[in-house]
Amino acid sequence: MTTTDQAALQTSTYTLTGADAIEQFLSNAYTGMRLHSDTDRPRLRYDRTDAGAFTLDTLEQTAAILDIRAAPLHTIAINRMATGRMQRTCGGVEQRYGPGDLYIATDPDLPYTVRWLPSEIFSAALDSGLLARVAATAPGRRPAPLRFTSLDPTTPAVAAYWWDTYCYLADVLRNPEAVTPLVLGNAAQLLATATLTTFANTALTDPTIEDRHDAHPECLRRAISFIDDNAHRDISAADIAAAAHVTIRTLQLAFRRHLDTTPTAYLRRVRLHHVHQDLQAADPTTTTVFAVAQRWGFANHSRFTATYHHTYGTTPSQTLRN
The missing domain is CATH 2.60.120.10 (Jelly Rolls)
Incomplete structure (x- = not known):
């Protein structure tokens, strides 16, 4: 052993x-x-x-x-x-x-x-606590514990999605130097989300009337403020929803309605912006792209580089050198 x-x-x-x-x-x-x-x-x-x-x-x-x-x-x-x-x-x-x-x-x-x-x-x-947090709704909306209603995937496509997620996480965790608390937190949420997507369960999947009513700009403002102040921490959609005083369904609806994105995608965008700023301010003789990306939770180098190039039109290494 x-x-x-x-x-x-x-x-x-x-x-x-x-x-x-x-x-x-x-x-x-x-x-x-x-x-x-x-x-x-x-x-x-x-x-x-x-x-x-x-x-x-x-x-x-x-x-x-x-x-x-x-x-x-x-x-x-x-x-x-x-x-x-x-x-x-x-x-x-x-x-x-x-x-x-x-x-x-x-x-x-x-x-x-x-x-x-x-x-x-x-x-x-x-x-089980991780799954419950990712699937959480407002207190009182769904008092019964989260339960899976089938032990088999709902479709072959979502089964393939789960397996892709597993392989991605296994690849990330094979690189110990890339493993930080933020990386582990992101990985846990990815796996929980893939599992809830792949297997039928009792979590609510559609916004209620109350969710739709609460998905107003003020809710979005509170959520964005929390993300901006806490992007360096291991935060989840449940944490963001709690800070905005709404359900996760409301939070998702507000981001989709007003920004055409998701809370987690917006969080990744904010973290990528911090990477960009840190690379611009860093000394290339004492700092590496890997260290900065890792600090903000980006563990897969190829995916990070592709996303960065798509967003800023250059590579992170070029940003650091310039």
Whole structure:
């Protein structure tokens, strides 16, 4: 086993052999479970990147059929089969998955069973509080907790969108030098948003009459003021909505109605403007483009450079040199 720490980021790799060792490890990593193998020495390789509010895991088990009975997971875990097959039964419903399939591992409040054939699985687990914050509406509008009404994606297109998001985040987190609290916060919100978009859930998706009435210019002014004052912090759409004293749906409607954009897109624009100002003021002999972009939460160099060039008609390196 190896472990690396970088700020709040932790990466771990384990290789286990034998049913008892795998059962104990998976029980500690996820939830209590009993495991039976059809071979004497099943083998599991496990890689985890722990970013605090979410984790990205890769599990590869070889040369065995593992039958697992597990207690409720109490978290939202999303799996994508890379190879092999998986059979899951939860709430009396059996489902089978193969290469390329994306699904929520289980209803988090129900026990489940799994028949796991030799395969490789990519997985992400999200803190329920993060999902609730991203999906939040006004107090009293939706008193019931957030709940997913299907364990499968609504369409192949949104499943592909979720997987693209996972791959992007995995790529960002592979570069420890780029990982800052702001980068991790942005990453967590991206994954939560992709998950809520991909799987049907009880969060409100359309503005109510009250939302439409509240989406006035004064609401927008309060939101913009909060963003301008706090762009250097790890803030979410829920934080912006709270500062503007409106729901997230109202906030989204106000930005779309008056600025033809979204709150998060506007936040990225403000942060990009700060990057531009910092590059103009920086000494190119002591400052790098990477350091300035990282400070404002831009971790993917190629995407950042393309966005910067589209916005300012030049490259960030040219701005720094000039």
